[in-house]
Amino acid sequence: xxxxxxxxxxxxxxxxxxxxxxxxxxxxxxxxAPQVATAPAVVAGIGTTAPHALHGALLLEALAQYAVxxxxxxxxxxPAALIADGSWDLALVLSPWKQQVGPHLSELTASAARTGVxxxxxxxxxxxxxxxxxxWAAQAAMETLLGGQVPTSIVVLGSGGSSNSVALAAxxxxxTTRLVGSARNAAALTGWxxxxxxxxxAPDELAALFAKDAPTLLVNTTTWxxxxxxxxxxxxxxxxxxxxxGNSYFDLNNRVSALxxxxxxxGMNVMSGTFMQRATNACRAALLKARPL
Numbered sequence: 495x496x497x498x499x500x501x502x503x504x505x506x507x508x509x510x511x512x513x514x515x516x517x518x519x520x521x522x523x524x525x526x527a528p529q530v531a532t533a534p535a536v537v538a539g540i541g542t543t544a545p546h547a548l549h550g551a552l553l554l555e556a557l558a559q560y561a562v563x564x565x566x567x568x569x570x571x572x573p574a575a576l577i578a579d580g581s582w583d584l585a586l587v588l589s590p591w592k593q594q595v596g597p598h599l600s601e602l603t604a605s606a607a608r609t610g611v612x613x614x615x616x617x618x619x620x621x622x623x624x625x626x627x628x629x630w631a632a633q634a635a636m637e638t639l640l641g642g643q644v645p646t647s648i649v650v651l652g653s654g655g656s657s658n659s660v661a662l663a664a665x666x667x668x669x670t671t672r673l674v675g676s677a678r679n680a681a682a683l684t685g686w687x688x689x690x691x692x693x694x695x696a697p698d699e700l701a702a703l704f705a706k707d708a709p710t711l712l713v714n715t716t717t718w719x720x721x722x723x724x725x726x727x728x729x730x731x732x733x734x735x736x737x738x739x740g741n742s743y744f745d746l747n748n749r750v751s752a753l754x755x756x757x758x759x760x761g762m763n764v765m766s767g768t769f770m771q772r773a774t775n776a777c778r779a780a781l782l783k784a785r786p787l
Contacts, residue, residue, distance in 0.1 A: 497665040502630070503637045513773045516634035520627055520777040521784055523603035526619050531583075534565035535782045540576050540595070541588025544569045548586065552768075556775035562782045573598050576615075577622070584782050585615040587624075592655035599624040609658040609689075614778055618785040625781065626659055631773035632746075633663030636711065639742050639765045645671050645710035649700070651731055652715035653677035653686050656746055660713055661690040674709070676700045677716075678730050701735035708738035712757075719751025729753070737762055746770060 502519065504511025535557075539548045547553065548567035557564055570576040576585060577598050587595050595612045596602055600621035606612050612624035648664050648671055650657050657675065664673055673692035677683040680696070687694035695703055718724050733753060737743070739761030745754050746767040757764045 497669045499669050500666045501637065502634050502667070503642060507638065507641045509634075509638045509769065512634045512638050513769075513776060516630040516773050517776050517780045520605075520625065520630045521780055523605060523625070524616070524781075524784070525601055525603070525621075525623060529784060531562075531783060531785050534563040535584060536565045536568065536582040537782070538568040538570060538576060538579070538582035538585040539588065540570045540573065540585060540591050542590065544586060544588055547588060550775075552771050553586075553775045553778070556772070556779040557782070559776070560779035560783050562779050580617075583617050583785060584778060585617075586778070587613050587615060589655070596624050598622075605629045605659075605662060609655075609662050611655045611658050613655075613659075613774070614781065616781050616785050625777075626662075627774045627777035627781075628656065628659035628770070629662045629666075630777060631770045632656075632660045633667050634773045635765060635767075635770040636660075636663060636713070636744055637667055638769065639744055639763060640711065643710070644668055645742075646707070647672040647674065647704075647709045648711045648713065649704070649709040649736060650675045650692075650713045650715060651677070653679050653682035654715060656715040657686055658689070660715055660746075661686065661692060665690055674700075674703070676731060697730045697732075701732040704736060708736055708741055710741055712736050712741070712743045712762075714743075714745045714747070714753060717747070719745060719753050720747045720749060725752055734760070 502512050502515040573595050592611045602624040605626040606624045611626050613628050614625040616623045675686050676695045676697050683694045718729050737760035742763040743757035744765050748767045754764050
């Protein structure tokens with residue numbers, strides 16, 4: 495059974511319009527009707543990079559764009575402390591907690607339930623709602639990158655929380671496209687493949703599988719390339735074997751990494767994670783503006 499197709503691509507493949515569509519679909523998943531909150535918001539965060547993310551330029555820009563006044567920010571170190579504090583309105587959920595927070599919440603949106611990933615929590619109407627904004631943001635990014643093209647095949651590298659958001663995004667945009675995942679964590683990869691009717695392929699078998707035709711869209715959801723230090727270790731995949739001129743590469747890392755440079759040199763269309771991060775923060779700002787009172 496394939497997913498129902500839902501495209502976010504705006505008329506003329508306009509990226510800004512596609513981003514707005516992602517926000518609209520994300521809001522539509524809320525279990526209660528959106529309202530218009532006017533009080534200054536308290537934004538919490540949990541995760542390794544939470545203190546930095548709570549003061550990130552992209553988040554602050556999104557809050558300003560949606561006219562959401564910020565009262566203060568609150569970083570937390572574990573889910574129990576986050577849930578116990580009743581003073582915040584919205585919480586950013588970052589690595590390594592995206593797949594652990596869900597069971598602590600009152601309800602989940604459809605995307606959060608399907609992926610098992612919560613990257614944002616909204617407080618309102620007496621409930622804590624877990625939201626997966628990343629799936630809508632990733633879909634907006636991938637559809638913008640491909641510009642209306644229907645990919646023949648998509649390869650997702652990695653099996654962490656972000657790989658689930660990307661897979662759901664791919665299934666919504668292109669339900670019948672061949673979806674292949676590869677990761678060193680065989681158990682997590684098998685679960686991912688079962689969840690999204692995809693193929694699971696070991697890293698050392700991936701190049702042979704695509705020896706004839708490279709994947710139309712290649713997506714890196716790993717943290718390799720996130721920092722200079724991450725690139726000190728060999729990449730787990732034969733990246734060069736998966737690249738081809740005219741095909742597309744999407745890297746969830748904002749930093750311009752060696753992989754992105756190699757893909758550009760191979761003649762590929764390349765997008766970093768910045769567009770996705772902007773879409774994610776736009777969704778969060780809109781959720782704050784529309785949070786149930």
